[in-house]
Amino acid sequence: MTDATTPPNPDDHVGAVIGLRTVVVVVLFLALEFALRQSGYGMWTVQERSERFGWTMLPSQAAWSRDLTVPESINAYGFRDRDWNPPRRDPSGTPVADPSVFRLAFVGNSMTYGTSVDVDEGYPRVVEKLLSEEFARRGDPRRVECMNFAVQGYVFEQMARVYEDVIADWRPDLLVVPVHPHDITPMKPASDDADYDFREQILRTATHDLLQQEVIDKWIPPVPNPETLAVARDYQRIDDAVTFAPFSKDMNTYWEAYLQRLDQVAADLAAHGGKLVVVNLPRWRKLFQPSLREATSRLQPFANSRETVLLVDPVPDFVAPMQPVVAELQAQEWFEREPFETGAERVPHAPGLHHDMTQLLRFDPEGGVREATELQSADKTLFLLDDNGHYSALGHLVLGRSIATALRDGDWLE
Amino acid sequence: MLFNSFSYVLFLWTVYVLFWTWRERRPMRHTMVLVASYWFYGQASWIYTSLLAISTLTDYWAGLQLQAARDRDDHGGAKRWMGLSLAVNLGMLGTFKYYDFFVEGFGQAFAKLGVSVDLPLLDVLLPVGISFYTFQTLSYTIDIYKGRMRPTTSLLDFAVFVSFFPQLVAGPIVRAKDFMPQLEAAPRLEPSRVSSGLFQILRGMTKKLLLADVLGAQLVDQAYGDAASLGELNAPALLIATYAYALQLYGDFAGYSDIAIGSARLLGFELRKNFDAPFKSKSLEEFWSRWHISMSSWFTDYVYIGLGGSRGALIKTCFNVVVAWTLVGLWHGAAWTFVLWGFYHGMMLVLIRLFRMLLPGGRFPEHPFFTVAGVLFTFHIVAFSMILFRCPDMASFGAALSGLRDWSGTWPSVTWQVATIMLLGYATHLMPERWQDKLEGSWIRTPAALQGTLLVVAILLFFGLRPPGLTPFVYFQF
Numbered sequence: 017m018t019d020a021t022t023p024p025n026p027d028d029h030v031g032a033v034i035g036l037r038t039v040v041v042v043v044l045f046l047a048l049e050f051a052l053r054q055s056g057y058g059m060w061t062v063q064e065r066s067e068r069f070g071w072t073m074l075p076s077q078a079a080w081s082r083d084l085t086v087p088e089s090i091n092a093y094g095f096r097d098r099d100w101n102p103p104r105r106d107p108s109g110t111p112v113a114d115p116s117v118f119r120l121a122f123v124g125n126s127m128t129y130g131t132s133v134d135v136d137e138g139y140p141r142v143v144e145k146l147l148s149e150e151f152a153r154r155g156d157p158r159r160v161e162c163m164n165f166a167v168q169g170y171v172f173e174q175m176a177r178v179y180e181d182v183i184a185d186w187r188p189d190l191l192v193v194p195v196h197p198h199d200i201t202p203m204k205p206a207s208d209d210a211d212y213d214f215r216e217q218i219l220r221t222a223t224h225d226l227l228q229q230e231v232i233d234k235w236i237p238p239v240p241n242p243e244t245l246a247v248a249r250d251y252q253r254i255d256d257a258v259t260f261a262p263f264s265k266d267m268n269t270y271w272e273a274y275l276q277r278l279d280q281v282a283a284d285l286a287a288h289g290g291k292l293v294v295v296n297l298p299r300w301r302k303l304f305q306p307s308l309r310e311a312t313s314r315l316q317p318f319a320n321s322r323e324t325v326l327l328v329d330p331v332p333d334f335v336a337p338m339q340p341v342v343a344e345l346q347a348q349e350w351f352e353r354e355p356f357e358t359g360a361e362r363v364p365h366a367p368g369l370h371h372d373m374t375q376l377l378r379f380d381p382e383g384g385v386r387e388a389t390e391l392q393s394a395d396k397t398l399f400l401l402d403d404n405g406h407y408s409a410l411g412h413l414v415l416g417r418s419i420a421t422a423l424r425d426g427d428w429l430e
Numbered sequence: 431m432l433f434n435s436f437s438y439v440l441f442l443w444t445v446y447v448l449f450w451t452w453r454e455r456r457p458m459r460h461t462m463v464l465v466a467s468y469w470f471y472g473q474a475s476w477i478y479t480s481l482l483a484i485s486t487l488t489d490y491w492a493g494l495q496l497q498a499a500r501d502r503d504d505h506g507g508a509k510r511w512m513g514l515s516l517a518v519n520l521g522m523l524g525t526f527k528y529y530d531f532f533v534e535g536f537g538q539a540f541a542k543l544g545v546s547v548d549l550p551l552l553d554v555l556l557p558v559g560i561s562f563y564t565f566q567t568l569s570y571t572i573d574i575y576k577g578r579m580r581p582t583t584s585l586l587d588f589a590v591f592v593s594f595f596p597q598l599v600a601g602p603i604v605r606a607k608d609f610m611p612q613l614e615a616a617p618r619l620e621p622s623r624v625s626s627g628l629f630q631i632l633r634g635m636t637k638k639l640l641l642a643d644v645l646g647a648q649l650v651d652q653a654y655g656d657a658a659s660l661g662e663l664n665a666p667a668l669l670i671a672t673y674a675y676a677l678q679l680y681g682d683f684a685g686y687s688d689i690a691i692g693s694a695r696l697l698g699f700e701l702r703k704n705f706d707a708p709f710k711s712k713s714l715e716e717f718w719s720r721w722h723i724s725m726s727s728w729f730t731d732y733v734y735i736g737l738g739g740s741r742g743a744l745i746k747t748c749f750n751v752v753v754a755w756t757l758v759g760l761w762h763g764a765a766w767t768f769v770l771w772g773f774y775h776g777m778m779l780v781l782i783r784l785f786r787m788l789l790p791g792g793r794f795p796e797h798p799f800f801t802v803a804g805v806l807f808t809f810h811i812v813a814f815s816m817i818l819f820r821c822p823d824m825a826s827f828g829a830a831l832s833g834l835r836d837w838s839g840t841w842p843s844v845t846w847q848v849a850t851i852m853l854l855g856y857a858t859h860l861m862p863e864r865w866q867d868k869l870e871g872s873w874i875r876t877p878a879a880l881q882g883t884l885l886v887v888a889i890l891l892f893f894g895l896r897p898p899g900l901t902p903f904v905y906f907q908f
Contacts, residue, residue, distance in 0.1 A: 033450040033619065037628075038443070040882025041889075048886070227894035236895065237648065237845055 058222025103185035113187035121188040123175035128166035137409040142416025173203040197262035200274040298334035300405035330418030467593040478557040493581035515571040531764030559599035570606040596693035602704040602724035617698035630692025637685030639896040660829040667842040712804035752776035
């Protein structure tokens with residue numbers, strides 16, 4: 017049936033309906049998107065909100081690190097590693113270990129994720145390479161596989177959930193849990209924190225990144241929601257406490273909860289024939305405050321009382337190689353004023369450096385570089401000096417060696 | 431699905447293309463609009479689409495039966511069918527919107543008498559838009575009952591009228607006698623109307639995303655959080671928050687209406703204007719002829735006049751005004767704050783009417799002073815009522831009243847972004863209507879390619895400057 021009174025219409029074709037406007041809008045957006053991608057927008061690794069984990073990485077994405085220096089390939093399971101074979105199962109569907117593989121699973125956050133470091137330079141890969149050589153030397157036919165389940169920003173509660181929900185099915189021989197005091201803090205829910213690039217409702221575009229970076233983050237004040245502000249203040253209070261006094265009395269409750277959760281994971285792991293390796297992560301701050309207490313004081317009694325738990329402490333391996341860098345930074349009086357004080361309450365922040373880490377930069381309060389100085393010992397640093405404490409490729413190498421050596425010397429490779 | 435989401439842009443574009451592609455195939459076109467509308471509504475709740483269908487079927491059938499009864503002068507029959515329509519629509523509204531409110535009220539009243547009454551609560555989510563579409567279908571059967579129109583014989587057309595997605599969830603409340611003839615007429619694709627529709631949508635998005643959402647997130651929501659946060663405000667802080675809220679509520683609802691009108695216009699339909707620069711009003715009566723026009727005119731036509739209007743003695747007229755406006759308050763929500771809000775407006779309208787009787791000629795002299803004073807006075811009468819409208823409960827309203835008496839302390843600091851938006855918001859609101867008409871005219875005359883470019887700029891602005899996440903429209907809760 018048609019409308020009997022329909023008059024002849026000059027615009028009687030679909031093209032007229034869709035219109036020039038639509039074409040212009042689509043073409044302009046595509047052009048904008050293309051141009052912005054050439055400038056680096058829209059290329060960061062994307063995360064999704066998650067009820068269970070707070071946030072997870074969008075699976076199967078090829079992206080770049082936030083500073084656009086390192087490509088990041090996220091596998092189908094949502095982790096920054098090569099693609100993995102699915103867990104083995106017996107005919108009844110129960111997960112079983114693969115006897116031809118000696119499997120290490122690494123949980124963690126940015127320190128293990130390898131922020132600003134190529135994935136092949138991260139310490140899990142270093143451990144894999146060194147242990148493979150060790151197995152070959154021993155004539156052990158098993159293949160060594162190190163799986164990296166680290167996600168940036170995670171605390172231990174999130175790592176434990178990753179173990180329970182994802183890792184356990186692979187029946188790892190060893191679960192490596194790196195420890196930084198910050199890991200004992202309670203898990204934060206997913207928020208609109210600008211640090212996390214959550215996927216937008218339909219698609220996340222370079223245009224979105226441009227708006228987020230250049231407009232929203234710069235010009236729009238954060239929404240002062242009293243409820244989330246109160247929660248954020250609470251988290252901040254715990255973060256500050258754990259940063260400046262991680263072993264104070266106030267932190268006892270958090271350490272106890274942490275060790276209890278770690279014990280649950282260790283017990284589950286042991287029930288399936290696996291062992292737990294706890295690694296005390298070296299911290300930038302320790303270089304300038306040698307008397308700083310370490311997490312080993314809490315972890316050693318825990319490890320000593322359990323046969324299936326090994327504690328690895330690579331801190332001494334970091335202190336000596338970093339001396340030339342520390343000495344040069346101190347000689348140039350980088351710590352003479354805030355925020356580079358040593359021994360005071362503030363953490364000695366990394367000085368401003370170009371990403372190639374060969375130049376020290378002094379900044380004007382109004383912004384811009386006032387002075388640049390060559391850093392002679394730049395190639396020796398184990399930390400990324402421009403981001404306040406993640407490891408450089410060399411740092412990952414040293415850390416990986418420490419772990420591999422401890423495993424070998426402690427007969428933990430059987 | 432929210433109008434301010436990217437999904438809606440894609441949805442509307444798809445409906446637009448299909449609608450005009452099938453413009454000469456009426457059943458297909460209308461079926462598509464019906465399916466799209468139910469899909470649109472189903473995004474909020476698929477279960478509640480059944481209520482929409484019940485309302486549609488009941489009033490379609492009741493309309494036909496009403497007309498049949500009228501044709502054979504069966505007044506009793508007509509009344510019975512009208513009663514059925516009222517019972518079903520108001521029954522649904524009463525059950526889903528007011529049942530818990532009244533049951534709790536009865537429980538509390540009996541508890542004061544020492545009797546414990548434990549009636550079960552429904553505790554269900556309010557079906558989105560139920561206050562709007564039930565009133566819309568009621569106007570259809572009432573108009574047939576009163577002989578103002580004849581029923582449609584097409585169930586499809588009637589179903590499209592009830593569920594038409596642009597105005598389904600928050601109005602404007604469309605009258606069947608305005609809309610049904612548009613469904614029957616052949617649509618004609620006119621470039622100027624498409625441009626005008628786009629202009630309305632852009633205007634609505636600006637009001638919602640850049641005015642309402644920013645003011646809500648940056649200022650109003652934290653000030654009006656609860657009784658505790660209201661208790662911390664002194665009078666200057668509360669005044670600024672309330673001025674911001676007045677603008678937020680206007681931007682939110684007028685923005686929604688603009689998008690609804692623009693979306694409908696893209697499909698060749700004209701909906702009634704729902705807002706007409708209400709803060710320019712020189713009196714409260716004028717305000718209600720400029721704010722939520724489709725609702726206030728509905729209550730005027732079907733409740734106030736139904737009660738007798740101004741035909742009786744002065745006291746009866748005043749009574750009718752207060753009753754009608756108290757019902758307007760209750761229509762907005764099942765809470766005492768809304769009831770009191772409606773009663774306040776009714777009482778103010780009565781008081782102003784009585785005061786006017788004391789004036790020579792029943793009005794103030796035409797003078798700029800009285801014009802400005804009238805605008806300011808009316809705005810503050812309305813703004814005060816908005817405190818009540820925004821407060822989540824009576825305890826919060828009590829805290830706000832205490833705050834209004836406290837002129838001690840410092841003036842609140844407002845970010846430059848919020849101050850700029852408030853200034854621009856009120857300035858554009860108060861600017862002469864002809865300027866807005868000129869702007870729309872210029873837009874319509876702009877070549878399509880340039881319009882496309884401006885659309886891209888607008889979309890970037892909207893999604894760049896709005897607060898994070900999607901903020902639902904305030905009137906969805908009604």
